[in-house]
Amino acid sequence: MTASGEKSVGVLGGSAHTGRIMRRKNELPRISRAAAIRVTLSVALVLGASCLILQSTVWHNAAPVEADQFYTELPGVDLSGLQPAEKEEVLKRLNKRHCPCDCMRTIASCRNRHSSCTTSLAIARQAVEAAKKR
Numbered sequence: 001m002t003a004s005g006e007k008s009v010g011v012l013g014g015s016a017h018t019g020r021i022m023r024r025k026n027e028l029p030r031i032s033r034a035a036a037i038r039v040t041l042s043v044a045l046v047l048g049a050s051c052l053i054l055q056s057t058v059w060h061n062a063a064p065v066e067a068d069q070f071y072t073e074l075p076g077v078d079l080s081g082l083q084p085a086e087k088e089e090v091l092k093r094l095n096k097r098h099c100p101c102d103c104m105r106t107i108a109s110c111r112n113r114h115s116s117c118t119t120s121l122a123i124a125r126q127a128v129e130a131a132k133k134r
């Protein structure tokens with residue numbers, strides 16, 4: 001019983017051995033396949049990363065694009081006391097400067113679209129007052 005068992009084990013081992021040899025012959029295409037998968041994965045990673053970078057730059061561009069709309073009026077802020085040049089400078093500054101509130105807009109954009117924001121109102125009024133004093 002034990003001898004036959006050993007024999008069968010030996011046969012099995014032999015078949016496994018030949019199997020291994022067979023596999024070894026097929027290992028090269030497998031390695032290249034694995035390498036190809038790795039290359040594809042790394043390419044996909046690079047592409048994904050560049051997509052993420054692109055997305056983030058698009059995101060970064062998205063906010064200024066909205067902010068790029070130049071607001072010439074500041075609701076709640078009296079610009080009438082300013083000279084045309086002063087008014088333009090104040091508007092330029094407030095169209096660039098970002099509101100510290102969570103609206104992600106410029107002061108000017110926040111004044112026009114987020115009228116309940118008191119932060120942009122105070123900053124805009126201060127800017128106008130500062131421009132008048134010059």
Ligand SMILES: [Zn+2]
Nearest residue numbers: 099101110117
């Ligand atoms: Zn705001």
